[in-house]
Amino acid sequence: MTDRVEVRRGGYHDSVTLMRVSRLLSERAGVAAAMVAMGTELNREMFGRMGFAVPDDAGPDDLVVAIRVIDDTADGGLDGAREALDGLLREASRPPAEGGILGAPAPARTTGSAAARGEATVALLSVPGPHVFPEAMDALDAGLNVMIFSDNVPVAQEITLKEAAARRGLIVMGPDCGTAVVGGAGLGFANAVRPGPVGVVAASGTGAQQLMCLLDAAGTGVSHVLGVGGRDLSPEVSGRSALAALAALDADPGTELIVLVSKPPAPQVLDLIREAARRLDTPVVFALPLPGEDDLTRAAEKALRALGRPVPTWPRWVSPRHAAPGEGPSGRARPGRALRGLFAGGTLRDEAEMIARDVLGWELESRGHRFTDFGDDAYTRGRAHPMIDPTLRLEALRAEAADEGCGVLLLDVVLGYGAEPDPAAALAPAIAAALRDRPDLDAVVSLCGTPADPQGRDRQALALCEAGADVFASNAEATRHALALVNGSTVEGMPR
Numbered sequence: 001m002t003d004r005v006e007v008r009r010g011g012y013h014d015s016v017t018l019m020r021v022s023r024l025l026s027e028r029a030g031v032a033a034a035m036v037a038m039g040t041e042l043n044r045e046m047f048g049r050m051g052f053a054v055p056d057d058a059g060p061d062d063l064v065v066a067i068r069v070i071d072d073t074a075d076g077g078l079d080g081a082r083e084a085l086d087g088l089l090r091e092a093s094r095p096p097a098e099g100g101i102l103g104a105p106a107p108a109r110t111t112g113s114a115a116a117r118g119e120a121t122v123a124l125l126s127v128p129g130p131h132v133f134p135e136a137m138d139a140l141d142a143g144l145n146v147m148i149f150s151d152n153v154p155v156a157q158e159i160t161l162k163e164a165a166a167r168r169g170l171i172v173m174g175p176d177c178g179t180a181v182v183g184g185a186g187l188g189f190a191n192a193v194r195p196g197p198v199g200v201v202a203a204s205g206t207g208a209q210q211l212m213c214l215l216d217a218a219g220t221g222v223s224h225v226l227g228v229g230g231r232d233l234s235p236e237v238s239g240r241s242a243l244a245a246l247a248a249l250d251a252d253p254g255t256e257l258i259v260l261v262s263k264p265p266a267p268q269v270l271d272l273i274r275e276a277a278r279r280l281d282t283p284v285v286f287a288l289p290l291p292g293e294d295d296l297t298r299a300a301e302k303a304l305r306a307l308g309r310p311v312p313t314w315p316r317w318v319s320p321r322h323a324a325p326g327e328g329p330s331g332r333a334r335p336g337r338a339l340r341g342l343f344a345g346g347t348l349r350d351e352a353e354m355i356a357r358d359v360l361g362w363e364l365e366s367r368g369h370r371f372t373d374f375g376d377d378a379y380t381r382g383r384a385h386p387m388i389d390p391t392l393r394l395e396a397l398r399a400e401a402a403d404e405g406c407g408v409l410l411l412d413v414v415l416g417y418g419a420e421p422d423p424a425a426a427l428a429p430a431i432a433a434a435l436r437d438r439p440d441l442d443a444v445v446s447l448c449g450t451p452a453d454p455q456g457r458d459r460q461a462l463a464l465c466e467a468g469a470d471v472f473a474s475n476a477e478a479t480r481h482a483l484a485l486v487n488g489s490t491v492e493g494m495p496r
Helices: 015-026 041-049 074-093 111-116 133-141 155-168 205-217 240-250 267-278 296-306 346-360 391-401 423-437 457-466 475-487
Strands: 002-008 031-038 063-069 122-125 145-148 179-182 185-188 195-203 222-227 257-262 284-287 338-343 370-373 406-414 442-448 470-472
Touching: 002 074, 015 031, 015 074, 031 041, 031 074, 041 063, 041 391, 063 074, 111 122, 111 133, 122 133, 122 185, 133 145, 133 155, 145 155, 155 240, 179 205, 195 205, 195 240, 205 222, 205 257, 205 296, 205 346, 205 406, 205 442, 222 240, 240 257, 240 267, 257 267, 257 296, 267 284, 284 296, 296 475, 338 346, 338 391, 338 475, 346 370, 346 406, 346 442, 346 475, 391 406, 391 423, 406 423, 406 475, 423 442, 423 457, 442 457, 442 475, 457 470, 470 475
Parallel strands: 122 145, 195 222, 195 257, 257 284, 338 370, 338 406, 406 442, 442 470
Antiparallel strands: 002 063, 031 063, 179 185, 179 222
């Protein structure tokens, strides 16, 4: 084995491009391992776990290239791999041609100039968070509503942008707005769902996706999903975009009911939002990961009942390990074994933890139970979101499965546009290997998606099920099932 680690100063590329380049380079004949990433602290830890020694002076603005070849004489060895890498990076960075076929105009260089060329009403911005502010302000000045996909944006800039939008009668969705549906068009991580009468205001991307997928499974669709960013209901931002979104949906003739989805909000801001909701003509249902509040599944059920529509049995797929008579969860108690939740969705993680606290008590950590959100900013600096790049979570899955204190693994898989093309391709083998090495281990998957999603919900479910996981369309039901496995009780016996 031969290693090469190289630091390219100031060689910025976006994390999705680098993830794809790393994969292509790893698949090259003779390459045992490869990682190409910005030199952030998290990525440096990843390089270290792969056995690469990164120079101490490599920083977050530097591109780090690490390649390990099996035989330096085969297929050009390190030099051949490096040449292949340079070609991949050149291809990824190639700018659009000036002008176009038969004298077509050159691409617009600013958000404002792009807006002036058409009749758009929304600008979607996805650039590094510290640099998004001028682009967002340019879009607002051009009369556009703004969806800011970027995270790591200073809160002071968020407040300034939302105040500027309010003065112009516009809405800022975000920052860190991962999901929206406007006029039937999905933006960011959106699912393929049918149109319908439910409008959604979401201070949570995956929370909105879970809700719209459950409604779709019930034969009901959405009018619009307006994401507002995970910090909108914080004390500092004080619901500025949520209030604007509620008013916009209330004025929409196609919206008969509104559901507000949020990560845990500040109590004083929640009071403000509830008071605003009471003044609307359109009824509002709340889905909040808080004690005494409706979880996402109950909120979907409440919305369906309010619309006079039936509540279905939510889809689930039971693995062959539990399908045989007498081999269900009632006989699989794991005394002293813990539940470990590995999530890509922050609100899905929060919801699972809240349900677990209701069932197991509030001292979860002291008993070894853990719930991790790999989509948190701490894990995404310089890296793609785990719904795109599963590397960190797959490493965590292997580590948890090797821990004898772990009895049940609980994971979410979120499908839709923009997400990983085939998440089961990597996750199913990892689950199968974990269960093969630990016959006493159980795996439960919360699968958020629809049959029309590009990944195919049912195909993903069957692959994960065949690997040994029990799969649920409802995150709340998946969590209660995982808790049943921990407690050795039946799913039906768990409190709802």
